[in-house]
Amino acid sequence: MLTSMIMALVLIAISGVLICIGVFLLPIGGAPAAMGTATGVATGAEMMAAGSGLTGLLMACALYNEPAWVVMVNAGISSSIMMTVLMISANVIYMLGRGIPPALATVEIDPVTKENNKPFITPGTVGHGVPTGGYVSGIFGSFVGGVGGALTFIPMYRFSSGIFDLLGSLPQTRPDLSAISLACIAALGIYFINANIAAYSIKGVIEGWWDPKFKQIGRVATVCFIASFLFGIMVLLASVPL
Amino acid sequence: MEQLALLLLLGIFAFVVALVTIAGWFEDLESDIGSQSNPNSQVQLAPQVGVFHRIFNKAISGEPVSHGLYAVTAGTIFTTLWQGFHLTPIMAIAIACGLTTVFHMSFATTAHVGRITSQNAFGQPLFLDVVLTHLPLIASHGFIVTTAVITLSYVMYQTGLSQLGSYLGYPIPVPVMALILGIIAGSIGSSTGDEHYGCEREFQKIPFGEGVPLKHYGNIVVKAELGYRSNIDIVWFCAKFGGPVSGFCYGLIVLFDNFRLFLGNLYNMIAVNMVVGVVIILILTYINRRFEVWTRRKYGPYT
Numbered sequence A: 001m002l003t004s005m006i007m008a009l010v011l012i013a014i015s016g017v018l019i020c021i022g023v024f025l026l027p028i029g030g031a032p033a034a035m036g037t038a039t040g041v042a043t044g045a046e047m048m049a050a051g052s053g054l055t056g057l058l059m060a061c062a063l064y065n066e067p068a069w070v071v072m073v074n075a076g077i078s079s080s081i082m083m084t085v086l087m088i089s090a091n092v093i094y095m096l097g098r099g100i101p102p103a104l105a106t107v108e109i110d111p112v113t114k115e116n117n118k119p120f121i122t123p124g125t126v127g128h129g130v131p132t133g134g135y136v137s138g139i140f141g142s143f144v145g146g147v148g149g150a151l152t153f154i155p156m157y158r159f160s161s162g163i164f165d166l167l168g169s170l171p172q173t174r175p176d177l178s179a180i181s182l183a184c185i186a187a188l189g190i191y192f193i194n195a196n197i198a199a200y201s202i203k204g205v206i207e208g209w210w211d212p213k214f215k216q217i218g219r220v221a222t223v224c225f226i227a228s229f230l231f232g233i234m235v236l237l238a239s240v241p242l
Numbered sequence B: 001m002e003q004l005a006l007l008l009l010l011g012i013f014a015f016v017v018a019l020v021t022i023a024g025w026f027e028d029l030e031s032d033i034g035s036q037s038n039p040n041s042q043v044q045l046a047p048q049v050g051v052f053h054r055i056f057n058k059a060i061s062g063e064p065v066s067h068g069l070y071a072v073t074a075g076t077i078f079t080t081l082w083q084g085f086h087l088t089p090i091m092a093i094a095i096a097c098g099l100t101t102v103f104h105m106s107f108a109t110t111a112h113v114g115r116i117t118s119q120n121a122f123g124q125p126l127f128l129d130v131v132l133t134h135l136p137l138i139a140s141h142g143f144i145v146t147t148a149v150i151t152l153s154y155v156m157y158q159t160g161l162s163q164l165g166s167y168l169g170y171p172i173p174v175p176v177m178a179l180i181l182g183i184i185a186g187s188i189g190s191s192t193g194d195e196h197y198g199c200e201r202e203f204q205k206i207p208f209g210e211g212v213p214l215k216h217y218g219n220i221v222v223k224a225e226l227g228y229r230s231n232i233d234i235v236w237f238c239a240k241f242g243g244p245v246s247g248f249c250y251g252l253i254v255l256f257d258n259f260r261l262f263l264g265n266l267y268n269m270i271a272v273n274m275v276v277g278v279v280i281i282l283i284l285t286y287i288n289r290r291f292e293v294w295t296r297r298k299y300g301p302y303t
Helices: A002-025 A030-034 A045-062 A068-098 A132-160 A177-202 A212-239 B003-033 B040-049 B063-084 B089-122 B128-161 B174-191 B193-201 B231-238 B242-267 B270-299
Strands: none
Touching (some): A002 A132, A030 B193, A045 A068, A045 B242, A068 A132, A068 B242, A132 A177, A132 B270, A177 A212, A177 B174, B003 B193, B040 B089, B063 B128, B128 B174, B128 B231, B174 B242, B193 B231, B242 B270
């Protein structure tokens, strides 16, 4: 039991780092994007990470008795689907509702399409919409975030329901409901904690992997590792009575 | 698999997608009628730059956690009434959502009154008729969202634990499921519909075709088509575009996700899940790219 507990702790800490990397890759616009003043999706880092990650968590819960790698990849793909549909809906509102073409501001040439963005930016703003570069960055960011959330859900669920095989497939046909609830709440907690830490570093707005703020990822990932490790200790101790 | 079970599953699938579209739609309209979330930062800023308004400044918190809170409250009351008092689920849903709406109203009133009173220092008056006319509307929109989310959680939970659970449905208890669905609903409404409110309606005097430059921050539109602008005018406008797009966004997400899950379970191969997911992502990326190119060609560079 002790080895599985330590392995679960390490997995939870790694999931925190993955969520942090995911937040750095998402095209977060924050409050200014809601007014068309910044590039990205118009909501805060924690909210976007939680929203996309929880969609992946739903898929992880549905596939609770599959091997760990299956759960992680499927949760990541679910999160990516959520972000793709969300970003395209945001673009529909920007382009048809307000008439502004998407444009990046931190670089002149889009890293993915190699097109010039500068002529399309409104003066006085820091870009608007979700251009293709931000779109692709968002797909990778949400995938990594979804994998991270599933990586918390899996050890928490198995440990809480008394199973010490953390990575293989399970023979269960009826899920342990209290264990699923606790694992979902733990995953929710880890999303908010790590997204919050990352949000302080990016100051609420980031465009993607080309943004200068992306260089701080090493330092922030270390902080997220430590914070998630401490969170993992608390949550695993809470799950022992179950 | 026998035909009746397949028909039942397809019916549940359609019902779930319809419910979730309504939840997303009304979630965005509820945040427009109460001015929550990101564009509310401008409503906060307006009195500080000398622009006085008659807008219901209800920013309880960010939308996802706010709707997650109402959903989990309703889910807990629902579970207590359903499992503890043995009421039928429909009655339990109605009573739970009604009680949650009262809870929601207390939050809305204290948030608005508190925020406007704190801006008294800049001269912003507190209009009591704004409070009285908007609260029932906020209540009705919030009630619809909460009812849709709780019904959805209940249907998914029952399906997940029934004989059809190997095909569709999630085995998550109702309160936690409602929390998750409420947070996702808030996240989607905040990311899509709020742009229509913030960019287009709040700054309607800025010409169509440009974003809002920083120098205009705080200078929101306060005069409406007739009289002064209130959230009723705002929600009338946003219900035509922002609300439906948010609803369709949430509906599409749940549709694609459940479609993947259903197909994978039907053919009993996990590879089907993953391949369908990747294909959906690639198609949507391509559509976005065509859309972007079309927009740039149609509107042209900024002049």
